[in-house]
Amino acid sequence: MKKTFMGLRLKRLREERQMTQVALAQALGLSPSYLNQLEQNQRPLTVSVLLRLNAAFGIDVQLFSEDDEARLISELRDLFADAPNDDAPGLAEIRELASRLPGVARLLLQQGRQLHEAREREAIWASRLGLDRQAETLPRPMPFEAVRDFFYRRHNHVAELDELAERCFADWQLRPGNTGNGLARRLSERHGILVSTDDNDRGLLRDFDEKARRLRLSASLSSGQQAFHMATQLARLEAGELIDELAAGAAPDDEETRRLARIGLASYFAGALLLPYGRYLESAEACRYDIEQLGRSFGVGYETACHRLSTLQRPQAPGVPFFFIRVDRAGNISKRQSATDFHFSRIGGTCPLWNVYEAFAQPGKILTQLAAMPDGRNYLWIARSVHRGHGGYGAPGKTFSIGLGCDLRHAERLVYSKGLDLKAVDGFTPIGTACKVCPRAHCPQRAFPPSGNALVVDENRRHFSPYA
Structure with a gap:
């Protein structure tokens, strides 16, 4: 287990149960000084302490999971993607917010979604009243996104x-x-x-x-x-x-x-x-x-x-926590479910470097890919195309690519890791969630600049270009 510092969450748990440090230490069989060091992030939270918390209070250890923190980071990056460059918090600040103040982070996300929906409703009503014809092009809030969020909050497990x-x-x-x-x-x-x-x-x-x-x-x-x-x-x-x-x-x-x-x-x-x-x-x-x-x-x-x-x-x-995705040839995502910290951007667009798109070129063959995300997390991806044809000769069928991914730390549990060098990080494929929020400015497959960066400097050509 990596060193995990969750002092604030531990302190919040104690305060919710109206317990003193001494009382909680006694309940967990720890010394008060050791518990104080945990709450002050001077000591990492260990598996042993997590098990004691679960035994004493029935606490779901997911509350102290790094995966949960990573999910918050991904969602916060989306939330701040459209902020002006001078105002947008950096990745370090976002990590700090998700790690030390997860409750505040979740409240920000909730308010951000509510603000987004309110703006859309305002634009729609303005359009109906003839106040802004351009607002007619704005999309209505999508119920399917709310359903996805419902399953996402449950880690895709009911x-x-x-x-x-x-x-x-x-x-x-x-x-x-x-x-x-x-x-x-x-x-x-x-x-x-x-x-x-x-x-x-x-x-x-x-x-x-x-x-x-x-x-x-x-x-x-x-x-x-x-x-x-x-x-x-x-x-x-x-x-x-x-x-x-x-x-x-x-x-x-x-x-x-x-x-x-x-x-x-x-x-x-x-x-x-x-x-x-x-x-x-x-x-x-x-x-x-x-x-x-x-x-x-x-x-x-x-x-x-x-x-x-x-x-x-x-x-x-629990089994291996997977991320599941189904896409068509045009890149439309018709299914996506996540039991992991992996988070797809809400802003739109998927990375063409993913092997889910390569699978269309090799029908029926299972492809593997070791992928590196911009935040430093690495994944093993498995992809294969599937075809459905329910009609007779000449009737159009359906072809999709199915992708299944997991964090690299689980890769050895999968048969698909056989023959792969899981430690050769330099050889992993650099992918992102969406071009608007991906910081890889010089990616050869970039479709358009990141949000908030309408122009980037092309150092090789010495002029401003809309694409890196």
């Missing part, structure tokens, strides 16, 4: 749904890799719903006729995809109340956001039902997170196997 799904898997006597028959039986016996497989006249992958109590699945779906759609239907029937409660917490005052949250939570439950937490984590650790092997063992596709890996963050039994 414990309530995971635990329910595991109980259902056992009670319904489902079998890993062959859940379809058991799910169809549950739908029929418990809910009176008949499952049929055919090509419906509307070209839908799933069509539920509530009046006829009939669930029709497209014949073009694989057995694993059919099982997922059945599990999604069961999510609404068996976990509907829990999903509604969780969705209400995501957005108590916005129905569209709650609707999207319910869809996301139903899909989460379906994945957790097909790939129950304990069994899937055990298999993943046994095969060193070999994605294709996991997919074969559990009867699911590559994308589903990857997505489930990004959710394995049960505090008592």
